[in-house]
Amino acid sequence: MSAVVSIIVPVYNSEKYLPDCVESLVNQSYKNIEILLVNDGSTDGSLMLCQKYQNKDHRIVVINSRHGGVSVARNLGIIKATGEYLAFVDSDDMVSENYIERLVEPVLKHSIFLSLCQYKGFYAKAELTHMALINNDITIIDNNKRIIRNLYEDFCELCVPKGLLYGPCGKIYRRNIIICNHIFFDENLVNGEDQVFNFSYFCFGQHYAYIKSPLYFYRCRQGSLSKTFSQKSLDGLYFARSKLIEFLERYNVPKKEFIINSHCNTDLSEYLSIDGDGFFEYRKRAVKAKSYISDYSAAFSFKRRLILLMLKYSMYFPIYLYYRLKNIKHKI
Numbered sequence: 001m002s003a004v005v006s007i008i009v010p011v012y013n014s015e016k017y018l019p020d021c022v023e024s025l026v027n028q029s030y031k032n033i034e035i036l037l038v039n040d041g042s043t044d045g046s047l048m049l050c051q052k053y054q055n056k057d058h059r060i061v062v063i064n065s066r067h068g069g070v071s072v073a074r075n076l077g078i079i080k081a082t083g084e085y086l087a088f089v090d091s092d093d094m095v096s097e098n099y100i101e102r103l104v105e106p107v108l109k110h111s112i113f114l115s116l117c118q119y120k121g122f123y124a125k126a127e128l129t130h131m132a133l134i135n136n137d138i139t140i141i142d143n144n145k146r147i148i149r150n151l152y153e154d155f156c157e158l159c160v161p162k163g164l165l166y167g168p169c170g171k172i173y174r175r176n177i178i179i180c181n182h183i184f185f186d187e188n189l190v191n192g193e194d195q196v197f198n199f200s201y202f203c204f205g206q207h208y209a210y211i212k213s214p215l216y217f218y219r220c221r222q223g224s225l226s227k228t229f230s231q232k233s234l235d236g237l238y239f240a241r242s243k244l245i246e247f248l249e250r251y252n253v254p255k256k257e258f259i260i261n262s263h264c265n266t267d268l269s270e271y272l273s274i275d276g277d278g279f280f281e282y283r284k285r286a287v288k289a290k291s292y293i294s295d296y297s298a299a300f301s302f303k304r305r306l307i308l309l310m311l312k313y314s315m316y317f318p319i320y321l322y323y324r325l326k327n328i329k330h331k332i
Contacts, residue, residue: 003108005033005085005100005172008077010070012040015049017092017219020125022053024094026060030101035060036077037091041067046091071185071193074168078178086175088168089216094128096215103172106209110148113205115172116164120214128217151208155248156255158210159263165202166195166263170216177204192240199240199247272307272319283316290314 007025011018025035037050037060050062063080065073074088085104089095096102103115122128151158158164177183183200186193244263248256272286290311310319 003032003085003104004083005030005087005104006077006081006083006175007033007035007087007089007100008038008074008081009036009089009091010038010040010073010077011042011046011050011091012067012070012073013042013044013046014091015042015044015046018046018049020094021089021091022049022060024097024099025089026053026057027097028095028100029098030104033059033100034081034083036063036081037061038063038065038073038077040065040069040073069187069190071187071189075184075187078175078184081175084175086173086178087171090169090218092219092221093169094125094217094219096213096217099215100172102211102213102215106148107172107174110207110209112148112207112209113174113177114151114201114208115211116158116208117170117211117215118164118213119170119216119218121218121220123220148207149210151202151206152251152253154210155253156259159259165198168194168197169218173201174205177201186239189236189239192236192238195240196243199243202247203250272311272323279317279320282320286311286316286319 009021009025014021022035022037025033035057037053039047039050039062047062047064050060054060054062061080063076065076077088078086085107087100087103099117103117106112107115155165159166164170178201181200181204183197183204185197189196241260241263245256245260247253248259253259272289307319307322310316
């Protein structure tokens, strides 16, 4: 029998999007899976939906807990999982039909500690074509056609501009490495906890597989956890940066300084895109975020370099206006 892959899905008030997510998981071409729906104290109909799916498919396990945040939910899933391998999927996202199959195949074949794929954002399910969800491009590549790659050598390529190493989604992990080395999501962080988790995990392996195709589809929407800002979230980014520096120095990863600065500036660019407050509140947040930057030129796109340049010279209103108009466009 093939190895069991446990898919951990934190669920919090996801009634609207959960059906799309679960449907994409139960229809996986790799059948030996368990799907852990961890209800994190939802106040809508999410729990009832989870229980409905559990009654329909024996591979679905519902875990109900009081609201503690996404890290608490993920950690609970790690503890309760029975599979040798773990995958994380957010409850408003979707994956391709062969997502698990493509990710787990090189891990089983070559006994490596990590497999990852590209991802793609979407605002509405209609944007995802049938061909995107049934993705048959399974090439595991780099320029030299190597199947197994060195994570430390490729770190800069994967982080800048792809950003593939920061979040837990779009990856397959070995559960025994996580359990034996007590690698869990920091429940005291409101941001950066997924990066800290990954940087800790990366210390226990070096060879990985990279699937070039986008097999994971994340939903872009207002009000998601990744689109909130507070001083605590900024503190979380500071802590994540310290763990990144520690990892890069420990393993002598090439282009350390560029990776660090790009990591910081990418996170800040995401936070600057939030326009839920009026301009004056936005300006206060931008001023706080500005103290986080050490190199304004370390960004991988012209747009982000321009935004950081405006931030450098305290041109807050043009930044606010740009993101305000951009977010209005996506709501239409």
